[in-house]
Amino acid sequence: MVRTRFAPSPTGKMHIGNLKSAVVEYLIARSAGGKFILRIEDTDQARYVEGAVAAIYNALKLAGISHDEGPDIGGDYGPYVQSERRSIYLEYAKKLIENGNAYYCFCDKERLAGLKKDGDIDAVKYDRYCLSISKDEIAAKLDSGTPFVIRQLIPEGRTSFSDEIFGEITVDNEELDDQILIKSDGLPTYNFANVVDDHLMKISHVVRGVEYLSSTPKYNLLYAAFGWEPPKYVHVGLLLNENGEKMSKRKGDASFEELIERGFLPEAIVNYVALLGWSPATNQEVFSLQELCEVYDISRRSKSPSVFDIKKLTWFNSEHIKRMPFEKFFSAALPYLKTVRRENVNFENLAKMAQTRVNFISESGGLFDFIDELPDYSPELFFNKKMKTDKEISKKSLELVASIIEKIKTWSNAELYSDLCSLAAEAGLKNSQILWPVRTALSGKPATPCGASELMEILGQKETSFRIGKGIEILS
Secondary structure: OOEEEEOOOOOOOOEHHHHHHHHHHHHHHHHOOOEEEEOEOOOOHHHOOOOHHHHHHHHHHHHOOOOOEEOOOEOOOOOOEHHHHHHHHHHHHHHHHHOOOEEEEOOOHHHHHHOOHHHOHHHHOOOOHHHHOOHHHHHHHHHHOOOOEEEEOOOOOEEEEEEOOOEEEEEEHHHOOOOEEEOOOOOEOHHHHHHHHHHHOOOOEEEEEHHHHHHHHHHHHHHHHHOOOOOEEEEEOOEEOOOOOEOOHHHOOOEHHHHHHOOOOHHHHHHHHHOOOEOOOOOOOOOOHHHHHHHOOHHHEOOOOEEOOHHHHHHHHHHHHHHOOHHHHHHHHHHHHOOOOOOOOOHHHHHHHHHOOOOOHHHOHHHHOOOOOOOOOOHHHHOEOOOOEOHHHHHHHHHHHHHHHHHOOOOOHHHHHHHHHHHHHHOOOOHHHHHHHHHHHHHOOOOOOOOHHHHHHHHHHHHHHHHHHHHHHHHO
16 A cells, blocks of 8 residues: 655744645555555754644645544554654664664764864764774673764665656765764654654655755665665655745745735645646646545656746636635635725625636735725826727717716616617727726726726716716816
8 A cells, every 4th residue: 555654843834845745745645545644753852843743733734634644643553753752763773783784883072073174074974983892892881871872884885776756876885974873862863763664654655855865875775774675765856946945944935824824725835836846647737636636646746846936826826716616705805805895885796706806815805995985097097009999089988978877777787788888889989998988987997807887886876977977077
């Protein structure tokens, strides 16, 4: 069975890179009918942020990503919090010592700092000083409580592995350092805990950023040292901000939650993030999470970096707003629409106009800011080459409309549109030569969310008459 895991560290809000990992891992699992596991990696206690675990749960819920196993719901391979698995890591590290693939290191900070002198890059690697310590000396140091770490013993030769995106990769082992597996506080390093947990939790696919590609040989050497079969690796391309830098919350790039606070829909963010570095077999771009699960194919991922473009995300947001059930949109937009104070306004009608025209739900009220009060505007708004209107045509059109306003019996959009078009035909004008000036006179704006007849219906007969008269005055 395909089993993937999302293993965030509780260090704050979920940044977009983390969300991208979660989405990819979720889609790999769900597209194959597999399991998606949540694991909390809290071994770096110095970076732990209070409340961050709750933030992880909340972010996944907002994204619509559900897990099959995890700290909150349990499972067959728990516990699912690394700090609760401390004894497991030490046990497996000692197994590596016993089979000659790891060793105790008692070097203090001063000695390790001394290895980095003279700017010799090679000297940064640990020199294996403690590898030559006798068993008796090791036992004595352990008995006396001397602080220690446990290091992986990198063998000679070369290590090869296959990545689902980048293919076959081979690294000379001499380029690898004897990395620390167990720290002096007894907790495992990120690299070691991942290997042990992924094996014990039967993870089949491991998703990482491409920046960790060079670390993978160390993981595979650990798998080999234990005699375990390694998982399939999926290294995804870098995620860059608009400045071409790797996205990071430390650089001030917005988190998932911050984007939601700015008005982006969670489903739009997830849709966009899923397409960063991946393309479907068709030209379709707008997907629900369920639709993504049905079409996701890992072989269509790209090796190249992808840029997080806020303008493109905004487009996705507008498309997902259009997809929303109207009742849901109306409920969300109503507080903004209620900034319109004119009596007898049909807010449902306003919402229907707004839903297909806004990038953010919060923009809904602003589309109709001219309803309560006609703004000051320039007569130049009446001049439109495309609509073939100028000062004289616009003035004539408004005067014609003014002459029939009192005669209109049914004040509804359909009837008003029919009346305006009939008026244009009788006067030998194009429909646009009537509709454009009326829309301009009623709104005082270069663009509106609806046409002339819809505006007339919203404003009512009396206000329409007043604003048409105002337009004639401005053109005079």
